[in-house]
Amino acid sequence: MRLSVIIPCYNAEDTLASQLxxxxxxxxxxxxxxxxxxxxxxxxxxxxxxEYQNKFDHYQVVDASEKQGASHARNVGVTLAKAxxxxxxxxxxxxxEGWVAAIGRAFEKYEFVASRFDFDKLNTNTGQDYISGNxxxxxxxxxxxxxxxxxxxxxxxxxxxxxQQVQGFDEDLLRLQDTDYCLxxxxxxxxxxxxxxxxxxxRNRPSTKGAYFQGRTWAKYNTLLYKKYRGxxxxxxxxKQYWKDWYRVLRQGIRQRETPRWAFRFGWQIxxxxxxxxxxxxxxxxxxxxxxxVQRKQAEVTTQ
Numbered sequence: 001m002r003l004s005v006i007i008p009c010y011n012a013e014d015t016l017a018s019q020l021x022x023x024x025x026x027x028x029x030x031x032x033x034x035x036x037x038x039x040x041x042x043x044x045x046x047x048x049x050x051e052y053q054n055k056f057d058h059y060q061v062v063d064a065s066e067k068q069g070a071s072h073a074r075n076v077g078v079t080l081a082k083a084x085x086x087x088x089x090x091x092x093x094x095x096x097e098g099w100v101a102a103i104g105r106a107f108e109k110y111e112f113v114a115s116r117f118d119f120d121k122l123n124t125n126t127g128q129d130y131i132s133g134n135x136x137x138x139x140x141x142x143x144x145x146x147x148x149x150x151x152x153x154x155x156x157x158x159x160x161x162x163x164q165q166v167q168g169f170d171e172d173l174l175r176l177q178d179t180d181y182c183l184x185x186x187x188x189x190x191x192x193x194x195x196x197x198x199x200x201x202x203r204n205r206p207s208t209k210g211a212y213f214q215g216r217t218w219a220k221y222n223t224l225l226y227k228k229y230r231g232x233x234x235x236x237x238x239x240k241q242y243w244k245d246w247y248r249v250l251r252q253g254i255r256q257r258e259t260p261r262w263a264f265r266f267g268w269q270i271x272x273x274x275x276x277x278x279x280x281x282x283x284x285x286x287x288x289x290x291x292x293x294v295q296r297k298q299a300e301v302t303t304q
Contacts, residue, residue, distance in 0.1 A: 001058065003032040003104045004081035005089055008064075008073030009049065010039040012091035015203065016048050019094055024055040026100040033058035033082060036091075037073040040065030045091070058082070070153070071169035071177040078163050087113075087157035089200075094122065095155075096199035103157055106195045111162050112185055114139060115155025115198040122203040127259030130211055131204050139194045144226045144284045145233030146183070149192050153178035155200045162190055176221040183229055204260070211260035215267030216274070219284070223275025226284035234282070241285045245269060 005023065009016060016036075023034055034056050036049040049061045064076040078086050085107040089095060099115070106113045117135040134140055139149040156178060166184045169177045182192060205211045226235075235241075249265045272283035 001033055001082040002030040002085065003028075003100065003107065004077075004083040004086045005032065005034045005100070006074060006077035006081060006086055007034065007036045007089045007091055008039060008070045008077065009036055009041060009045050009091040010068075010070075010073070011041045011043045011045060013041075013043040013045050013048055015092040016045055017052075019089060019091055020049070020052045020055070022094045022096075023089075023100070024052060025097070026095070028101040028104050030104055031058065032100060032104065033060070035060045035062055035077050035081060037062045037064045037077040039070070039073040040068060067171065069171055069174065069177075071171040071173065074153075074177075075168040075171065078160060078168065081160070084160050085157060086160060086163065087155065088153050090154040092203045093154050094201040094203075096201060099155075099198050099200065102195055102198035103155075106193065106198065107157065107159070110191075110193040111159045112190050113157040113193050113195050113198075114151035115157075115200045116194070116196050117152065117155070117200055117202045119202050119204065121201045125206050125260070127208075127211075127261040128204050128206055130215075130259075130261035130264040131202075135194075139192060142179075142225075143286050144222070144235050145230035148183055148186055148229075150179045150182035151192060152202070153181075154202065155198060156182075158185065162188070173221070173224075175217045176225060179222075179225060180228075183225070206260070208260050208263040212263040212267035212270075215264035216271035217267075219268040219271025220275040220278065221271075222284040223272060223281050224279050227279055227281035235285060235287055237287065238282050238285055241287050242272065242283055245285060 038046045064073045087103050119132045123129050141149050169181050173180055205214055249269050276283050
């Protein structure tokens with residue numbers, strides 16, 4: 001087996017079939033498998049997963065309900081994967097044509113890879129484009145120290161050797177496990193490689209409530225990672241920017257009707273506040289200070 005595609009799944013009955021259908025239509029001249037790792041779904045997710053049993057040459061539906069969380073589901077998937085190279089997919093996104101072959105070929109050269117994202121195809125509702133641009137042309141990079149590269153969990157691939165060396169995903173971290181995972185792997189000296197031919201269509205939250213929740217949790221856990229990994233470095237003019245952002249988001253809330261885009265930004269500010277209180281840390285505010293631009297240009301040379 002040359003590649004194992006791992007899909008952590010929890011209550012994804014509305015979207016799982018689209019992802020599995022896209023994977024069933026993939027072709028590659030090497031043997032590969034799909035593992036749907038159910039994390040204790042209470043809807044029809046597991047039933048839907050079993051319906052695709054006969055559409056793949058190699059396919060497993062795995063139970064990982066003993067502990068809640070995507071990190072646990074991914075770790076279980078890696079343990080049961082038959083290939084040395086594993087790649088993670090989310091149950092609410094959709095891989096593009098040729099994705100499996102592109103990722104599979106990338107492992108001939110690299111041990112740690114990232115896919116390219118598209119935010120246009122699946123996000124057609126008003127304001128649903130509140131996240132756009134991330135990983136559409138290259139790797140994502142932290143805006144705070146240590147200014148490291150990272151990738152979203154969907155489409156991230158790694159060898160089992162590296163996964164085991166960092167002891168897998170942190171199952172105690174409820175959000176941004178993928179970012180934390182990337183930082184720990186790069187601390188080993190392993191480079192993250194962007195695979196432009198491996199395209200995935202990303203689905204944002206369609207509701208204001210979902211967008212708010214995503215913004216809040218991302219900001220809170222980015223603050224935790226900022227505290228954990230920044231060392232002696234600090235974000236310049238941090239508190240000044242923090243209060244400016246509060247002014248902007250509240251002003252926008254008064255002047256425009258509620259949309260997922262505004263809800264995400266408001267949730268972000270709430271999440272930063274939660275991070276300040278919970279982790280006793282300065283917030284991971286987004287600033288225009290970008291000392292890593294030279295690094296980014298150098299990294300683009302390594303992408304394919």
